[in-house]
Amino acid sequence: MCLNKMDESIKKTHPEKRLMKFICKNLYYLGCGQYWYESIDRSKFETTIYVLWAIITNVYLYGIIVNECLGHLRSNLTIKERNDLIQFTCAHPSIGLKFIILFIRRDQVKYMLKRLLEGTRSIFSSSDIDKASTQKAVFYCSTLMITTYSTLILTDLEAVIAYYKEGLPIRTEVTYYPKSVDTVAAKIFRFFIELHWWFFVTIMIQVDCLCYCALVYMSFKFKALQVYFEELGKIFSNPDKRSRKEIEKEFKEAFIVGMGLHEDTLDCAKTVQSTLGAIYSIQIFESLSLIVMCLVKLVHAKRNLMFLLADLSYITVMLVLTGVYMMVSGDITHEAYELSTSIFHCGWEMSNNRDIRALAVIAIQRSQVPVYMTGLGLIKLSYANFISVAVDRSRGPQAGANAIGTRWTTKGTLGPQRYGAARDAVVVLAGGSVIVFFLCCYVLKMEHHRIEDQKTFCSNLLFGF
Numbered sequence: 455m456c457l458n459k460m461d462e463s464i465k466k467t468h469p470e471k472r473l474m475k476f477i478c479k480n481l482y483y484l485g486c487g488q489y490w491y492e493s494i495d496r497s498k499f500e501t502t503i504y505v506l507w508a509i510i511t512n513v514y515l516y517g518i519i520v521n522e523c524l525g526h527l528r529s530n531l532t533i534k535e536r537n538d539l540i541q542f543t544c545a546h547p548s549i550g551l552k553f554i555i556l557f558i559r560r561d562q563v564k565y566m567l568k569r570l571l572e573g574t575r576s577i578f579s580s581s582d583i584d585k586a587s588t589q590k591a592v593f594y595c596s597t598l599m600i601t602t603y604s605t606l607i608l609t610d611l612e613a614v615i616a617y618y619k620e621g622l623p624i625r626t627e628v629t630y631y632p633k634s635v636d637t638v639a640a641k642i643f644r645f646f647i648e649l650h651w652w653f654f655v656t657i658m659i660q661v662d663c664l665c666y667c668a669l670v671y672m673s674f675k676f677k678a679l680q681v682y683f684e685e686l687g688k689i690f691s692n693p694d695k696r697s698r699k700e701i702e703k704e705f706k707e708a709f710i711v712g713m714g715l716h717e718d719t720l721d722c723a724k725t726v727q728s729t730l731g732a733i734y735s736i737q738i739f740e741s742l743s744l745i746v747m748c749l750v751k752l753v754h755a756k757r758n759l760m761f762l763l764a765d766l767s768y769i770t771v772m773l774v775l776t777g778v779y780m781m782v783s784g785d786i787t788h789e790a791y792e793l794s795t796s797i798f799h800c801g802w803e804m805s806n807n808r809d810i811r812a813l814a815v816i817a818i819q820r821s822q823v824p825v826y827m828t829g830l831g832l833i834k835l836s837y838a839n840f841i842s843v844a845v846d847r848s849r850g851p852q853a854g855a856n857a858i859g860t861r862w863t864t865k866g867t868l869g870p871q872r873y874g875a876a877r878d879a880v881v882v883l884a885g886g887s888v889i890v891f892f893l894c895c896y897v898l899k900m901e902h903h904r905i906e907d908q909k910t911f912c913s914n915l916l917f918g919f
Contacts (some may be wrong), residue, residue: 469588485511490562524630587674669782676789680796687801741776783827783835790825
């Protein structure tokens with residue numbers, strides 16, 4: 455009962471914290487580990503049971519993925535099953551890699567969440583901004599859930615229709631075992647394989663929602679800073695029978711606090727980037743490869759209404775996954791840029807103190823430095839990069855380098871801030887190379903089948919049937 459009351463109080467006073475705690479709790483119950491920064495008392499028995507549950511769920515999760523990859527050894531697959539197998543063996547290992555990276559960095563995630571939710575809240579906070587940020591995060595998370603589960607439902611309906619029309623077994627994930635569903639054990643195993651996709655996607659949604667919320671809250675931290683500086687002008691408009699010297703002293707102290715809040719926010723943005731940057735990178739590679747795969751399926755597979763709906767909904771999910779990352783990261787860049795305008799209009803011009811004017815110049819210059827979230831430490835996540843795939847080369851090579859976010863030192867080597875990004879780039883590029891390899895093999899295989907079909911058609915045309 456106390457926990458319910460506590461949740462209700464958090465809902466009113468700190469809705470951001472309540473939503474993030476809910477997501478972390480879901481990840482915990484799904485066997486992905488503890489990501490919440492507050493300590494929770496659990497008995498030794500509860501801890502032991504949870505460890506067993508986590509082992510079972512992860513063996514189940516990754517065991518089926520291995521079973522899917524082994525499905526390439528089968529030679530009796532239909533064209534549709536081959537298409538689905540290539541698609542899932544591109545998608546599922548990359549999504550599983552996101553889970554592994556998040557688990558390895560769970561301590562960093564806890565630190566990030568604590569800084570994001572509690573860092574400067576004791577100095578300045580706004581209930582209106584908290585509500586607005588929570589509503590925006592819920593909107594993005596709900597959009598992801600609706601599109602993703604709609605895709606799962608349409609794909610299952612497509613499999614059911616294929617069963618009634620063509621007599622094919624109901625299957626969404628293509629695996630090496632079972633090859634048939636003639637026995638009871640095979641049918642039971644097939645049920646758990648079908649359940650695996652729903653379980654797997656549910657974890658994926660929670661992980662991506664965690665990232666969405668972190669990015670949305672980061673953009674609203676810059677929004678809260680704008681509100682803070684805009685309210686500084688009230689110090690001069692409400693003198694309250696104080697001397698001019700006392701008012702300027704109060705303004706100067708509040709302005710210095712605002713500069714400290716800005717530095718803390720910039721450092722918090724670096725923490726978010728270093729913690730979740732690898733997940734953005736994997737998502738970019740995953741979306742590009744899977745969209746290409748869906749387009750290949752549209753060319754080679756038999757087209758019917760249900761297939762088109764399922765395939766187009768899958769493409770929509772990929773666009774939503776990548777688009778939300780790009781848009782909320784673009785919001786961070788925009789809100790950080792708008793901060794300089796709020797500082798300029800904070801009321802510094804009403805003071806004759808040279809120190810205040812010097813501080814205002816420094817703060818404005820500092821706020822004009824762009825803030826970007828990047829994938830692989832190179833690709834800027836922004837609205838522009840979401841809708842464009844080419845860089846304007848008319849500005850020269852240096853502009854092209856800046857357009858993808860590279861920062862080179864004078865000696866031509868990566869600076870210290872790039873070492874972590876370079877490590878993430880190696881990991882993700884290795885995974886991307888595997889995906890590209892599978893895609894090339896698939897395209898070559900389909901081209902071979904197409905050429906063989908053409909040879910058969912020509913021989914039949916020339917020599918009769």
